[in-house]
Amino acid sequence: MNYRVISLKYRPQDFDELTGQNHVVLSLKGAIKSGRMGHAFLFAGPRGVGKTTTARILAKSLNCIEGPTVHPCQKCQSCREIALSRSIDVIEIDGASNRGIDEIRNLREAIQYSPLHSKHKIYIIDEVHMLTTEAFNALLKTLEEPPPSVIFIFATTNPVKVPQTILSRCERFIFKRLSVREICVRLRSIAEKEKIEVADRALHYIALRADGSVRDGESILEQLVSFVEGKITEDDVFKLIGFLGSEFYVELIRNIIDKKYADVLRMLNRGIEDGANPLEIYRGMVDYMRAALLVYSNLPAELIDLSDDEIAKIKSMTLGREKTMSMLEVLLNSEDLIKRSMNARVAIELLLCQLIRSTEAKLPQTNNTPTADTKQEILNTLQTHSPKLAALLHHSSMKIDGKKIVINAENDFAQKQLLQSKELLERVFKEVLRHECRLAVGVVDSVKQENNIEDTIRALFDGEEVR
């Protein structure tokens, strides 16, 4: 049997086979149909999302014997040669290994000769941002007055490094990272064609790890096929990529919030012993916290790359947006440390401890009115248990002094209602503030004059000892 790696075997040959780049496909098709083709294109986007593939399809469309056409025939000499990267008139240059002025000079000379077999001479320059400044300058001259039959297609993962003078002479197309869902669909269809048995959850984790790149997804699938016998499961995926499932992250984050230093460190080290590397765990944390931020910002589920199950788990952590943001901030600030550290294990241990500390620092100060965010979080949580109580609390003011919470209700009625649900309220406060709470409820009038919160508390707790 003739073995070919999946990513090459399944390289799309026609615009309609591309996944997820509809905006690019639509405008390229439009240009081809209208016959208004520029002579220079720039395809920008992350790795493995279809830039080179699209460049070849475009080359086929233009040089096909039936071309220009949005459906190259795939049969004529030009179509077949381009598919095999053998066309003399479609020249692929790797910008990373041909960076210098000499290469571009050679190119400028070669450009003068007309195409041999086709309508256009098409230059596909990959990783064009790697060219040297001199090479860019030489290229610019060519771009200003290209011979009519020449077309340039530049591809880059780093458009910021391409000089503005070049950019402004190209039609630009931005390729996007693919969503987990899009990658799953693509991998599923390949698995069906290859008769690969793979569980949905396994595909989900492959796609998650692919991080937007179809090629990466395909190559993980391929590696799994070679070492798994029978159906590929989620555990096989974890084993291969040292990836820890959502259970791990949810529990780890819970332990962080609960300030369980020992449990956090124990979990981390267990994860590393299970084969995950520290950078892996770091990435997983960032992914989870980002997802949490999206969840707490009420984004619709389709926009969050997680299963409904996982979204429910994140909601149940009642982290809230503020805390999530500050944890993400701590995480991102340590990116360099984790990536460059000679001892990544210690670096991530330190980072997780810092995360615990960051959740502490965000607790409301003692002897203080809670921040607007804390109050909002309390209200949100209470809302899910009792909208009526939430409304009453909304109209009350509150003070937090360590474990003691004083609520100044608007009137006697409100005070009575709140007091009746003291237990529930204490539970909600505990959930949000993450420590035991003792509650006292007064009425605004009786405590309003009391500037000294200590006295107020003493008055309200009626001499009771509050631990």
Ligand SMILES: Nc1ncnc2c1ncn2[C@@H]1O[C@H](COP(=O)(O)OP(=O)(O)OP(=O)(O)O)[C@@H](O)[C@H]1O
């Ligand atoms: N949008 C896509 N739809 C379907 N398959 C894709 C897509 N993007 C990438 N692939 C798969 O990944 C392989 C590599 O894609 P391609 O070479 O076009 O990526 P690229 O964007 O040029 O990446 P790089 O920046 O690393 O060169 C293809 O052969 C194909 O199997």
Ligand SMILES: [Mg+2]
């Ligand atoms: Mg490429």
Ligand SMILES: [Zn+2]
């Ligand atoms: Zn053809």
